[in-house]
Amino acid sequence: MFSWRNTFMVRQNRRAAFLAIAGWVIIAAGLFHSLYYIWGFTRGWERDAWNLLQVLAGLVMAGIGYWIFRWRYRKWTGKALILLRLSQTAVVAGGLACAVLLAAIWITGRTQEPVKSDYLLILGARVKGETVTLSLKSRLDRGVEYMNRYPEAKAVLSGGQGPGEEMTEAETMRRYMVGRGIAENRLILEQYSTDTYENMWFSKEVLNEQGVDLNAVSVTVITNDFHMLRAKMLAKRAGFKVTGYSSRTPEFTVPKAYTRELAAFVKSYIFDGRAREALGGTGGTKLMGWLLGLAGSILVAAAAYWKKSLSLSGAIAAVGIGTVLYALGSLPWFGLMIGFFVSSSALTKWKRHKKEQAEHKYEKSGRRDGGQVAANGGLGALLCLLAAWQPDMWIWPAAFIGVMAAVTADTWATEIGGLSKQLPRSILTGRKVSTGTSGAVSGLGWAASLAGGLFIGALGMVLAVFVSAPGPWGAGEGAYGWAVIPAAMIAGWIASNADSLLGASLQALYRCPACGLEVEGRRHCSRNTVLIRGWRWMNNDAVNLISSAVGGGVMILLVYVIDTIGK
The missing domain is CATH 3.40.50.620 (HUPs)
Incomplete structure (x- = not known):
């Protein structure tokens, strides 16, 4: 007898089998990749940053495979079910196409014998x-x-x-x-x-x-x-x-x-x-780079919008900034922006329920809108434009690292510091204040700030190794090399504290007439709030933009000092 339940279970089992097989294949491929390079180290291969990164990449791949395997019995409905079916089709078709192409590459490379030529x-x-x-x-x-x-x-x-x-x-x-x-x-x-x-x-x-x-x-x-x-x-x-x-x-x-x-x-x-x-031929800035940058940025922004990390205006702004970084910059420029965005979005969602009370005070929370994206990435895009205009000046990539370290350090400090079990203190007075207060700092927040800057510095140099670029990505004659990592950590921490100082002094602060809460936004409890401190135009986006500029300036100074000492 026909049963919709039995039919549904058969389909569920097929999906579970697909995810299980896909998960195990990815796990096996990742472990093989890591073990292959570990075996190579025993054979005397060079233990440089790239080869060590391959071991880590294989372990990350295995972790992704395990995550896919664990989702095999999830109940897929609606858009998720459509996405899964499209993924199944893409994996099967893509796998077959890759296998055929790989075979053609392998056979062609091994059947070429010398023929007399001019x-x-x-x-x-x-x-x-x-x-x-x-x-x-x-x-x-x-x-x-x-x-x-x-x-x-x-x-x-x-x-x-x-x-x-x-x-x-x-x-x-x-x-x-x-x-x-x-x-x-x-x-x-x-x-x-x-x-x-x-x-x-x-x-x-x-x-x-x-x-x-x-x-x-x-x-x-x-x-x-x-x-x-x-x-x-x-x-x-x-x-x-x-x-x-x-x-x-x-x-x-x-x-x-x-x-x-x-x-x-x-x-x-x-x-x-x-x-x-x-599309532009050879040499110079190719239109193809703009098209690929646009396509890649749309994919990233669309995924972020679907995961509710970006609003529509935020997605549009992200597409514009990402396209510029990809087309005019290089892998480190684009990669640092992606590193900041992915890590910050993940931390925003991490233990969200424990940060809800503090978020009531924020001008903006949840999805990042166009203003936030522009405040965090707009200065970086401008530096990328300047680097394309004057590619031999080391200050542009150095400042970009500082800017990205600043926005990452500040975001990490906010999202992780908000989970501190101890009340933060005002950076101006040292008095204890409630969590979420503008200008509040904590030990956990400072540690997160240092970690954010360190993350950007390390990611930037790993990406530089990947593209074989000296200094910060081939610009100038910089002799600082890996010293850019602690420099980024320091620049990010200083910029994060500059953000706190501005938040505690000049940033606009309002009081809600309905609940009496001091907040950053102009509306709260569906009512207009009353300005009680600061400049009305100095909102959170303006503070972020200024503090990111501080990070860029500090980074330029630190790189100059390191470069001078290196000489």
């Missing part, structure tokens, strides 16, 4: 100072082998100069190959490209300038095996008659290289070609 095109890779990395060394060794086998062939060495590189990749490659017996007159340098797309198009221009007819010559591309499929695709789009000759990928970079290549291939397939030329 020209080699050796693609550059990151160098450390003047030293080639293992990935680039494997490519160059392949090139030396090929040119010794075919002495008539010439080689185009393609690669510009990135952050942390003392010379162009092409020049580093030239020195390496000359040092291994390759005649210098057989080497042609292309020293301006910054990615695979530019490798191909700029190398084409170099050959054209030398009078080479690409229709009459053959070209062999040399790159690592994981990179070969995408390299050949872009070389053909550039007009080369191309074959490939792969070099092996260093074993400890295999998981990272192949994982990143999946996303890179999809991006290149869609954007690198006519679409990229239509």
Whole structure:
């Protein structure tokens, strides 16, 4: 006999099975990722920040998998059920697509044998100072082998100069190959490209300038095996008659290289070609960066709106600020803003019921609106614009770290300090005041403030390591390096206390005529409140903006002192 209950239970069991399997797969993948790098350390791999971060990333992935596994028996209804079904479809379809693409990348990288060609095109890779990395060394060794086998062939060495590189990749490659017996007159340098797309198009221009007819010559591309499929695709789009000759990928970079290549291939397939030329071509600020920044910011803001962390005006403001940081900045600029937002939103919701009484005094609580988002992130976006205008000035990224440390330290102090079991004290008088009073400080709040600044400083430098950027993200000649972490902690703490001083003195404070409570907002208990202290325009958003500027200024001063001492 047909039963809706039985049908519902079958579907529930299917969903539970899907979540259980997905959870265990993610747990297994995360643990494998961590153990792979731990095993590598026993084999002598370098224990740098990036490799240590991989161990942590694997553990985080395993934690996410466990969280998914625990949700397997949740009753899914309404929007949550629709989201789950879309997720199931996306996971299955995406998993199959990734498997097929990964197989194509792997097969292409391992079936390339040397074929006699007129020209080699050796693609550059990151160098450390003047030293080639293992990935680039494997490519160059392949090139030396090929040119010794075919002495008539010439080689185009393609690669510009990135952050942390003392010379162009092409020049580093030239020195390496000359040092291994390759005649210098057989080497042609292309020293301006910054990615695979530019490798191909700029190398084409170099050959054209030398009078080479690409229709009459053959070209062999040399790159690592994981990179070969995408390299050949872009070389053909550039007009080369191309074959490939792969070099092996260093074993400890295999998981990272192949994982990143999946996303890179999809991006290149869609954007690198006519679409990229239509969206701004190469060099300068590309429209594609704005489009990707806009799309990513919309996704983040939409998720925050759905989770009730942002209001509609807050989501709109977040999209604008996030787009600017992504398009004009780099990973550390965008990543710090995301780090602040995610951590602060999580702390706002943490033990919310214990902070409800204090929140009655706040001008704004709960969802962040456009004013709050602008007060916390607007100055950071302005600094990003200034950094794009004058990229060689170190003060812009340093000030940005200070600004983000300030807003994070202040938010952490408010959300964690509000849970203190002891009454806070006024920063002006030292007298005990009720929780939520403007200008109140506590030991727990101060500790949270220091932790918030420390978090931003550490996150900024981890992201800098990820993109191989010196100083604060490649700007100037700063010698401070990891000292930026305690500097951010100090700047955040000072700015948080500046916020408290303004809150206790100049910030507008009102009294509700209905309940007699002193509050920050102009309305309470559905009635207009009465100003009893401070400047009417000095609301919480203005205080946050000023204190964030203090954080930026303090950070500039600290970085200058550290840099001077370092010299």
